[in-house]
Amino acid sequence: MENGESNMSNQRCEVLKDSSWYSQFRNVCNPWLARYVYALIFLVANLLAWAARDELSSLTALTQLKGVKGCKVGKDCLGADGVLRVSMGCFLFYMIMFWSTAGTSKLKEGRDEWHSGWWLVKTVLLILVTIFPFLLPSKLIELYGEVAHFGAGVFLLIQLISIISFITWLTDCFASEKYAERCQIQVMLFATVSYFICLGGIILMYIWYAPLPSCLLNIFFITWTLVLLQLMTSVSLHPKVNAGILSPGLMGLYVVFLCWCAIRSEPAGADCIRKSEPESKTDWQSIISFVVAILALVVATFSTGIDSKCFQFRKSDPPAEDDVPYGYGFFHFVFATGAMYFAMLLIGWNSHHSMKKWTIDIGWTSAWVRIVNEWLAVCVYLWMLVAPIIWKSRHADSTT
Incomplete structure (x- = not known):
């Protein structure tokens, strides 16, 4: 499928080569390649926001800068405020792309060419929207920071639904007639390993993060x-649900991971978190953890953005040859909310909270956001299991 889409895109590129516009705007006429370019732009924005928080704020020449219109002094455009300004520029870019590509369904549309090409124009646009937030007063940036809390929550919800949809799709795939018999042993083994990892993770969290009864x-x-974890397993194995043991095992891994992230987000002064080394020292492990977290955020945003089908309530017809390979509008909307989300991670969901260098998503607000996300994940998963039974019973009552 992907090769077919690529061939069709190459044919359109050949047509564009005959026009005078092509010599001025050399397009990457491939929507599959374009998505990686957008992910690279998102990664650069993340690194720029990190630099505004950790690196540029330490430069004396920049902290004394007073020539920028939106800053009372240069340091107002750095630190947490600088993160929000970079995030706002990234958000504006992807929202413009969202508004200009939403509803694109066919490859030959002008909006498809805009999404997949015109990179010179979009480069200029990106530079302008990146500079624009630094010309705004701090009060507007603070207002954007408040709105970003909501946008980051939307991103977490989209990501949550995407992950649960993938787990249910994987379970349904193994339960299909094609794989049910020959993959039965693999499914049992995978589910068993998942449960052992979940229980092992919970035991380790008790040892590391709850060493005292006062915790x-x-x-x-x-x-x-x-x-x-027990509730999800019980509901999944209920005779009326009969969802098997694989999906609650995979959901258990996700839930345990969210709990671990929540506890790890607690401030360094928390008494119930054991640290192997003093927190005042930034070591290579902190740097690696920070880099991995940034890359994981970009990959998660990228994978969620191309998963628009999980939000389709109706089964769509088989895709035609000239249909777009993924929803362009949804793709850019996910990146727009992701821009708000990375801002919240870098400032700990609080613009007045100082973050240590090479840290990300630290603070009590961050911890509670993770915990609420965990509970919401379980609620959504249980609803996806129970909802078909409820709708079926209501339909039966209405027909009798």
Whole structure:
């Protein structure tokens, strides 16, 4: 499928070569390649926001700069404020792309060529929207920071639904007639390993993050995660649901991971978090963890952006040869909300909260966001299991 789309895109490129516009705007006429370019732009924005928070704020010449219109002094455009300004520029770019590509359905449309090409124009546009937030007063940036809390929540919700949809799709795939018999042993093995990892992770969290009886909050987080894991398994194995053991095992991995991230997001001063080395020292592990977190965010945003089908409530017809390979509008909308999300990670969901260098998503607000995301994930998963039964019973009652 992807090769067919690429061949059709190459044919359109050959047509564009005959026009005078092509010599001025050399386009990457391939929507599959274009998505990687947009991901690269998103990665650069993440690195620029990090530089505004950790690196540029330490330069004396920049902190004394007073020539930028939106800044009372140069340091107002750095630190947390600088992160929000970079995030706003990235958000504006992807929202413009969203408004200009939403609803694109065919490869030969002008909006398809705009999405997949015209990179010189979009480069100029990106530079302009990146500079624009630095010309705005700090009050508007603070307002954007408040709105970004909501946008980041939307991103987490989209990502959550995408992950659950992938888990249910994988489970349905293994349960299909094609793979049900020959993959039965593999499914049992994979599910068993998942449960052992979940239980092992919970035990380790008790040892590392709840060493004392006074660590009531962490004990509550970890114990409740264990309860949710048992609840998902029980509902999935209920005779009326019969969803198997693989999907709750995979969801358990995700839920345990969110609990671990939540506890790891607790501030360094928390008494119930064991640290092998003093927090005042930035070591290579902190740097590697930060880089991995940034790359994971970009990959998660990229993979979620091309998964628009999980939000289709109706089964669509088989795609035609000239249909777009993924939803352009949804793709850019995910990146726009992702721009708000990376801002929240870099400032700890609080513009007045100082973040240590080479840290990301640290603070009590970050911890509670992760915990709420975990609970919401379980609620959405359980609803996806129970909803068909409820709708079926209501339909039966209405027909009788």
